[in-house]
Amino acid sequence: MKVVKFSAALCIGLFMMLAVASQVAVAQSSVAQASVAPTVESNKSPQAVSPLTYAWVVTGNVQVYANPGDLTPVRDLGKGFLYVSVTGAPIVVGDQTWYQINQGEYVNAKDIRLIRPSSFHGITLTATPDKPFGWMVYAAKPSPSAGAASAADAKTINRYTTITAFEETKVGDVTWYRISDSGGDNQWVDQKKVALVFPHARPDGVAPTDKWIDINKFEQTLAAYEGDTLVYATLVSSGLPQWDTDSGLFRVYMKVKQAKMSGREGKSDYYFLEDVPYAMYFNQDMALHGAYWHDKFGFKHSHGCVNLPVADSLWLWNWTTPDSTDKSFTMVADRNNNTEGTWVWVHD
Numbered sequence: 001m002k003v004v005k006f007s008a009a010l011c012i013g014l015f016m017m018l019a020v021a022s023q024v025a026v027a028q029s030s031v032a033q034a035s036v037a038p039t040v041e042s043n044k045s046p047q048a049v050s051p052l053t054y055a056w057v058v059t060g061n062v063q064v065y066a067n068p069g070d071l072t073p074v075r076d077l078g079k080g081f082l083y084v085s086v087t088g089a090p091i092v093v094g095d096q097t098w099y100q101i102n103q104g105e106y107v108n109a110k111d112i113r114l115i116r117p118s119s120f121h122g123i124t125l126t127a128t129p130d131k132p133f134g135w136m137v138y139a140a141k142p143s144p145s146a147g148a149a150s151a152a153d154a155k156t157i158n159r160y161t162t163i164t165a166f167e168e169t170k171v172g173d174v175t176w177y178r179i180s181d182s183g184g185d186n187q188w189v190d191q192k193k194v195a196l197v198f199p200h201a202r203p204d205g206v207a208p209t210d211k212w213i214d215i216n217k218f219e220q221t222l223a224a225y226e227g228d229t230l231v232y233a234t235l236v237s238s239g240l241p242q243w244d245t246d247s248g249l250f251r252v253y254m255k256v257k258q259a260k261m262s263g264r265e266g267k268s269d270y271y272f273l274e275d276v277p278y279a280m281y282f283n284q285d286m287a288l289h290g291a292y293w294h295d296k297f298g299f300k301h302s303h304g305c306v307n308l309p310v311a312d313s314l315w316l317w318n319w320t321t322p323d324s325t326d327k328s329f330t331m332v333a334d335r336n337n338n339t340e341g342t343w344v345w346v347h348d
Contacts, residue, residue, distance in 0.1 A: 050117050052085045052275055052277075052292075053085060053086045053114060054084070054085050054114070054274075054275075054292050055083065055085070055086050055112040055113060055114050056082075056115050056293070057077055057082035057084060057107075057111065058111060058113050059111050060078075060079035061076045061077065061078060061079055062076060062077040062082075062107055062108075062111040063108075063111075064076060064077060064101070064105050064106070064107055065105070065107070066104055066105070066106070068091045068093045068098035069098070070106075074105070077107075078272065079270070080264075080269070080272060081270065081271040082272050082273075083293050084107075084274045085101065085274045085275040086099040086100060086101055086112075086114070087099075087102075090109060091106070096108060096110075097109035117290075117292035117293075117309070117310045118297065118309050120160050120297055120309045120311075121234065121309050121311035121312050122222075122232055122233050122235070122309070122311075122312050122315070123233055124231060124232050124315075125230050126231075127229065127230075128199050128228065128229055129230070130199070131165060131166060132165040132197060133162070133163065133164045133233075134162070134163060134165070134194055134195050134219070134233075135162055135194065135235055135298060136157050136158065136159050136160065136161045136189075136193060136194055137193060137195045137235070137298035137299065138159060138192070138193045139156055139157065140156065140157060140189055141154040141156050142154055142157060142187030142189050143176075143187070144186070144187075144188065145188055146169045146171050146188045147171030147172075148188070157187070161181050162181065163180065164179060164180045164181075164185075165179055166185060174190050174191065175190065175191040176188050176189065176190050177190075177191065177194060179194070195220050195221050195298040196219050197216070197219070197223045197230075198216070198219070199223070199230055200214055202225070202227070202228060203249055203343070203345045205249060205343075206249075206343050206345075208228065209226075209227050211224070211225065211319070211342045212342065212343035213225075213288075213316075213320075213343065213344045213345065214345050215236060215238065215245070215344065215346045215347070216347065216348075217238050217245060217300075217346065217348050218348045220235060220237065220298045220299060220300065221233065221236065221298075222234050222235070222306070224316065224319065232315060232316075234297075234309065234312040235297035235298040236298075236307060236308055237291065237294070237298075237299060237302055237306070237307035238300055238306050238307075238346075239302050239303060239304040239305070240300045240301065240302065240303070241300070243302065243303040243304045244304070245304055245305070245306060245346055246286060246304075248283070249343065249345050250282040250344045250345075250346070251338045251341035251342065251343055251344065252281065252288075252320050252321065252332075252342045253281055253282065253322075253331065253335045253338050254280075254329075254331040254335075255279065255320070255324045255327075255329070256279045256281075256328070256329050257277070257278060257279075257317070257327070257328040257329065258275050258328065259276060259279065260272070260274050260275070260276070261273045261279075264303070273293065276291075276292075277289065277290035277310055277313055277314070278308075278310075278317040280313075280316060280317065280320055280342075283346075285304075286304050286305055286306070287306070288344070289306075289307070289308065290307075290313030290314070291308060291309070291310070291313075292310055297309055306346075320341075320342040
């Protein structure tokens with residue numbers, strides 16, 4: 001029996017059409033250190049995952065002012081799961097500190113908390129591995145054999161450690177993998193502690209020279225291919241069970257570099273997110289996009305979109321078609337007869 005992995009933390013996804021925002025120049029990231037099996041092109045970490053500063057709105061109905069220190073607000077932010085981007089340095093007026101969140105809009109520093117996007121990012125590859133590989137999604141001590149308890153003196157393998165799966169077996173209803181990381185290759189962990197990429201053949205309809213993306217909803221992994229060659233892989237967060245990401249074979253039809261997203265207005269799980277980066281729409285209002293507000297990659301955590309670490313969303317933005325070079329917005333010429341967008345295959 002498979003154990004489905006999803007986060008129990010507050011989930012937010014992005015299920016609304018975007019308004020085009022201004023173009024932002026971002027340096028392309030490189031990649032993390034890989035495991036034994038994948039042939040990795042680079043193992044340098046990215047210098048930054050985003051050029052913006054983001055903040056969590058920590059109180060409800062935060063007042064917004066036209067100028068720092070004003071007494072009369074121009075509006076409030078409402079109540080829900082809210083994130084904003086801030087512009088420039090903090091501004092001190094008397095004994096209060098203020099941040100600019102939009103042109104002509106300021107909030108008191110006590111009402112927001114600056115955050116840093118997840119530093120996790122995927123790996124680039126130069127050849128398709130012949131074994132499954134992936135990441136630890138829980139920190140765990142490995143067992144000496146499948147089904148056995150962890151050895152007391154075993155070294156903990158941290159979350160986000162890259163691994164290779166050399167062997168698979170079942171003990172009762174639980175799947176176990178013999179994995180390798182830098183600590184050795186005779187280590188066993190159960191399935192729910194890992195998220196794996198299983199190299200896959202092209203789906204029917206995808207040509208040998210086409211670019212395509214494989215999104216495995218059970219594993220919560222993404223693999224990008226050029227024809228039959230796997231070139232990039234990472235962890236994702238797709239829709240929670242009540243907002244499942246649709247399965248099927250789709251094509252990217254629109255790309256928006258940076259914009260506001262919101263949803264569930266009037267509901268207890270209302271959300272509003274400013275400056276969501278690198279959205280690539282593939283199925284109506286479902287998109288691949290960067291998620292700066294959580295670090296739950298490897299677990300289901302959205303309202304239907306496919307959340308990516310920001311560095312990975314940038315990589316995919318630059319790699320996918322339609323081409324978005326030097327653009328903040330691009331769309332295929334004919335959405336109903338889409339022959340130019342990168343394929344996106346979503347499955348369990």
